[in-house]
Structures are given as C-alpha cells and as structure tokens.
Amino acid sequence: MRVTVLGAGSWGTALGYALASKSYAVTMWDIDGPVLADITERHENARYLSGITLPPGMTGEPDLERALAGAELVVLAVPSHAMRVVANAAAPFIGRGALICSVTKGIEVDNLMTMSEVLQDVLPGVLHPRLTFLSGPSFAVEVAREFPTAVTVAGSDDEVTVAVQHAFHTPFLRPYVTDDVVGVEIGGCAKNVIAIATGAGDGLGFDANTRAAMITRGLAEITRLAVARGANPLTLSGLSGVGDLVLTCSSVKSRNYRVGFGLGQGRSLDDVCAELGQVAEGVLNAKSVKALAAKAGVEMPISSLVHGLIYEDLSLAEIFAFFSSRPLRAEREDPAGGR
Numbered sequence: 343m344r345v346t347v348l349g350a351g352s353w354g355t356a357l358g359y360a361l362a363s364k365s366y367a368v369t370m371w372d373i374d375g376p377v378l379a380d381i382t383e384r385h386e387n388a389r390y391l392s393g394i395t396l397p398p399g400m401t402g403e404p405d406l407e408r409a410l411a412g413a414e415l416v417v418l419a420v421p422s423h424a425m426r427v428v429a430n431a432a433a434p435f436i437g438r439g440a441l442i443c444s445v446t447k448g449i450e451v452d453n454l455m456t457m458s459e460v461l462q463d464v465l466p467g468v469l470h471p472r473l474t475f476l477s478g479p480s481f482a483v484e485v486a487r488e489f490p491t492a493v494t495v496a497g498s499d500d501e502v503t504v505a506v507q508h509a510f511h512t513p514f515l516r517p518y519v520t521d522d523v524v525g526v527e528i529g530g531c532a533k534n535v536i537a538i539a540t541g542a543g544d545g546l547g548f549d550a551n552t553r554a555a556m557i558t559r560g561l562a563e564i565t566r567l568a569v570a571r572g573a574n575p576l577t578l579s580g581l582s583g584v585g586d587l588v589l590t591c592s593s594v595k596s597r598n599y600r601v602g603f604g605l606g607q608g609r610s611l612d613d614v615c616a617e618l619g620q621v622a623e624g625v626l627n628a629k630s631v632k633a634l635a636a637k638a639g640v641e642m643p644i645s646s647l648v649h650g651l652i653y654e655d656l657s658l659a660e661i662f663a664f665f666s667s668r669p670l671r672a673e674r675e676d677p678a679g680g681r
C-alpha cells in the first residue's frame with residue numbers, strides 16, 4: 343500500500359513508523375523542511391521522535407502534489423488549527439479511491455467544527471464516504487517503540503472503516519472499529535482539557551484522590567457533551583473516552599498534562615508552552631469545548647474552569663474551590679435537565 347502522511351510531528355511520524363513497519367511505502371509531508379530531510383536522509387525525526395530509527399520505507403517530500411501522487415491511504419496528522427488549510431491545499435491531489443484518515447484530536451476554535459465537519463467542508467463530496475477518524479489512548483513515542491496499543495477507527499461506511507482498520511493493524515497496534523464518529527471525536531478532543539485540569543492539580547501538590555475525581559467527573563461532563571451531539575454514551579466508556587482520558591490525565595508523557603502541571607506550579611502559559619515545543623490541543627480547545635458546551639446547553643464545570651485558568655485569569659484556588667462551592671447532587675443526577 344502507498345501511504346501519505348500529512349504532518350510529520352510526533353503522531354504523524356509514529357503512525358508512519360507503524361505503517362512502514364509493514365513494508366508500506368510511506369511518504370511524509372510537512373511545512374517543516376528540515377524534519378522531512380531528517381526522515382529521508384537519516385531515517386530519524388530528531389525534532390519530534392528522537393532516538394527512534396525509522397523504517398527504510400519512510401521518506402519525506404516537501405511538495406504536496408508529489409507527496410500525494412498515487413496515495414491509497416492519506417493520513418491527516420496536523421494540529422486541529424492547521425487542518426482546514428492543509429486539507430484545502432491537499433484536496434485537488436487526493437485520488438478519488440483513496441482512503442482518508444484524520445488522526446487529529448481537536449475542534450476548530452473559530453467556527454466550532456470537529457475535524458469531520460471541517461473535512462466535509464473542504465474536501466469534494468466524492469471523498470466524504472472515504473473519511474475515517476483514528477483516536478484512542480496512544481502516546482506517539484510508545485507506538486514508535488512498538489508497545490502494545492489499542493485505538494479506535496470511526497467511520498460511516500463499514501467497508502472503508504474496516505479497510506483502514508486493517509491498514510493500521512500491526513503486531514503492536516490493534517485498531518477497533520465503530521460508526522460513532524461524533525463520540526470518538528468529542529472524546530478525543532475534550533479529554534485534553536480535562537488533562538490540563540488534572541495536571542494543574544498535581545502541579546499544586548494534590549495527588550491520587552484529586553486525579554481520580556477529575557478523571558471521573560471529567561468523563562461525566564465529556565459524556566454529556568457527546569450525547570447532546572448525538573453520540574452513543576457507550577463510546578465514552580471505550581478507548582476514545584475513558585481509555586484516552588485515563589492515559590492523558592495520568593502520565594507526564596502527555597503534553598496537555600504537562601501544561602496543566604506547569605500552570606499548577608504557578609508558571610506562565612507562554613513559558614510552559616515554549617518549553618514543550620509541541621502542540622497541546624487542550625490549550626486552544628478549552629475555548630472550543632466551552633463554547634460547544636454553551637451551544638449544546640450542557641454544563642462542563644471542569645472544562646469551563648480550565649478556560650478560566652488560561653483565558654480569564656482565574657486563580658488556581660478558584661479552580662479547585664469548585665469542589666466545595668458547586669451545589670451538592672446525586673452522582674448520576676443530570677445537571678443539564680436531560681442532557
């Protein structure tokens with residue numbers, strides 16, 4: 343199979359590694375020329391996945407048209423804020439029969455579109471049935487080290503979704519399939535915001551109790567939003583819900599957790615993000631999640647507080663005061679009256 347990966351950051355490179363490990367021909371494209379040269383010439387991506395030797399079938403190609411020529415599977419692995427511009431530029435060069443898989447976890451900030459909505463907006467209609475979405479608990483570096491990992495591939499056309507499942511299947515990467523695109527997308531995006539809250543708690547010096555509370559109540563609010571948008575609540579009990587939430591909220595490998603941890607220690611957002619040097623989707627997506635929750639009429643108190651911490655100068659003390667200041671209620675009570 344010929345595969346093109348748009349976005350040669352940590353996740354695009356790790357998935358490129360998995361696909362090339364099955365002897366697929368994998369072409370990586372990115373706006374970062376030196377990263378592409380590193381992949382082609384040294385079989386490495388020292389900027390995003392240092393210490394990993396990439397399979398020989400992986401090469402970098404800076405020209406988008408050449409990169410996409412003959413691609414049977416196109417993997418979109420750019421951050422969510424770049425998806426529209428990259429998909430727009432790529433659209434004329436994607437073959438009609440190509441499978442397309444977005445592996446991005448985010449929602450556009452300006453018009454609150456999920457990646458499936460963005461792609462349906464910019465790609466020609468003939469490609470829509472070929473759209474799939476890969477998500478789930480999967481740190482790039484662990485995939486590239488061939489640690490056993492399970493993910494979800496969501497899509498509306500069973501045949502296409504299963505074809506993508508098989509393409510990504512390796513001895514260390516086990517994809518499951520679902521038709522619940524909404525649940526998978528909301529779970530994958532909103533967990534990043536909760537990870538910032540959890541990291542902030544740990545940065546402040548709290549520990550396991552607080553973390554477990556944030557993860558569990560975080561899941562409750564993510565599920566509310568997903569269900570309000572038409573998701574199956576069981577999807578949020580799966581890999582792209584609780585699986586990814588637990589992973590991201592409990593490991594220093596998570597960029598979002600690390601952003602929260604730094605904020606919890608009293609450092610500035612700019613300082614923490616500069617040190618990270620990679621995307622932490624939850625920072626921008628705190629805006630999208632808060633706005634989507636308001637639009638859907640659901641309460642997302644933890645996500646709103648993360649928004650407050652980053653964009654409204656709320657103090658850490660105010661963030662964690664929500665534990666005591668919110669009205670007491672039954673655990674399964676639905677604060678949005680049916681939503």
Ligand SMILES: NC(=O)C1=CN([C@@H]2O[C@H](COP(=O)(O)OP(=O)(O)OC[C@H]3O[C@@H](n4cnc5c(N)ncnc54)[C@H](O)[C@@H]3O)[C@@H](O)[C@H]2O)C=CC1
Binds near residue numbers: 419480
């Ligand atoms: N790194 C990980 O472990 C995982 C990441 N993801 C998701 O994958 C997506 C991509 O994240 P990462 O690869 O981790 O980010 P990264 O920060 O490691 O790399 C981002 C890449 O996107 C490229 N890029 C940025 N703007 C671009 C543009 N306008 N045109 C073309 N390329 C552009 C950068 O040059 C860079 O190579 C995010 O939505 C993230 O949440 C999902 C699962 C795991």
Ligand SMILES: O=C(CO)COP(=O)(O)O
Binds near residue numbers: 447479480597621622
């Ligand atoms: O989505 C991820 C793991 O599933 C990666 O999380 P971070 O973006 O927080 O590193």
